[in-house]
Amino acid sequence: MKAIAIKTAGDPDVLQLQEIPTPKIKNSTEILIRLKAAGINPIDTKLRQRGTFYPEQMPAILGCDGSGIVEAVGSQVQRFKVGDEVYFCAGGLGKQGTGNYAEYTVVEEYLVARKPVSLSFAEAATAPLVLLTAWESLYDRALLESGQKVLIHAGAGGVGHVAIQLAKLKGARVCTTVGSPDKERLARQFGADYPIFYKQTDFIQAVLDWTDGNGVDVAFDTVGGKVFFDTCQAVKVYGDVVTILEPDAKIGNLKEARNRNLRISLELMLTPAVKGLVDAQKHQTKILEQCSRWLDEGKLKIHLSQSFPLIDAVKAHKLIETGSTTGKIALIID
Known part of the structure; x- marks a missing residue:
């Protein structure tokens, strides 16, 4: 063949x-x-x-x-x-x-x-891979519930666009980061309530404003690097952060996450296969x-x-x- x-x-x-x-x-x-x-x-x-x-x-x-x-x-x-x-x-x-x-x-x-x-x-x-990644992250790791507010990074991306839909199917409200007007339109098509232009807007402050200063219940990081550590500042006390990338201690620290008593989950849908x-x-x-x-x-x-x-x-x-x-x-x- x-x-x-x-x-x-x-x-x-x-x-x-x-x-x-x-x-x-x-x-x-x-x-x-x-x-x-x-x-x-x-x-x-x-x-x-x-x-x-x-x-x-x-x-x-x-x-x-x-x-x-x-x-x-x-x-x-x-x-x-x-x-x-x-x-x-x-x-x-x-x-x-x-x-x-x-x-x-x-x-x-x-x-x-x-x-x-x-x-x-x-x-x-x-x-399959993006559906499994988004499902396990939101449903199995973060235990997402109806009525919660969620931050999903890169909402127009492969994992992000299905994560928005799965969150909406659970009855959550969704904000998401996007990098262009075309990506904003795409994110809205899939159900995002509040697209955030991260290149022009501080997404942390935007999320805090959207949640009356409390932060989201769940954040789903599909970007990694500094974004992961910054995201912890946008999550409410006792909230959940799920990331599909390995946090790099050379870039940031978990002090803010610890102060907020966040539950941090690492998602790799390939683990069962490996x-x-x-x-x-x-x-x-x-x-x-x-x-x-x-x-x-x-x-x-x-x-x-x-x-x-x-x-x-x-x-x-x-x-x-x-x-x-x-x-x-x-x-x-x-």
Whole structure:
């Protein structure tokens, strides 16, 4: 089969079109999927730059997110049959025989959910990782409740635009940081109550003004760096801060967070895959199944900003590394 793979870590040009043996079902609970699209996420670019979780297993196919059609099933597969349309977040961390920048992949049944009927393959392929990240951050980590006020950073981004929608579905009010009028319009489309132009406005003061000086109940940091530490000043006493980046002690300190008695949560939706936590992975599949229903009911939307053919993976990586994209980017596999 054709695949985009890397033989060594490096810049986007290490992504090369290669001919690789088509993976085969080895376990009775596995599914062979003919991929129609793959989502591109920042984790893909980081693994390409720094090396994968399995550096001894090269070449490696990247891409955690995928969608496609069931081509074959193992003898004990019960939930799917040949011809079913599916989407999932599995593989792509460098382990041999996995990854979705390819024509085929083999995935365990418990990692797979039915593709939302209302979404194209490209849209569906970009959804799983960001849906799981936003869900776990807001619902599982912060325990978001109806009526609470939430700050979501980068509301027009891949994680941010679904986080806004999930927060609204829970009955929360949402403020979000944006960098341009176009991104403000996009954030409002997804339900943001108060977009904040962070380049012109001190977002801390804007949040405090919006909350009568109290701060938000929950803050969701998708940016990291200094933004994480600044965000602690915009959260109410005994509030929650969830970040998807590792806080850097060289940039700031947690004194303000400690004074406010904040609960700080670190979110990495890849932990179940990296640690081999099957029950946690099954929980993630149930999340995708619920999100699939909401997507088909029109309660959730995925903003696909751009698609590239598989052969143009280098262009797609260069684009996402600009840090200025909105929504999601997909690779189309024909």
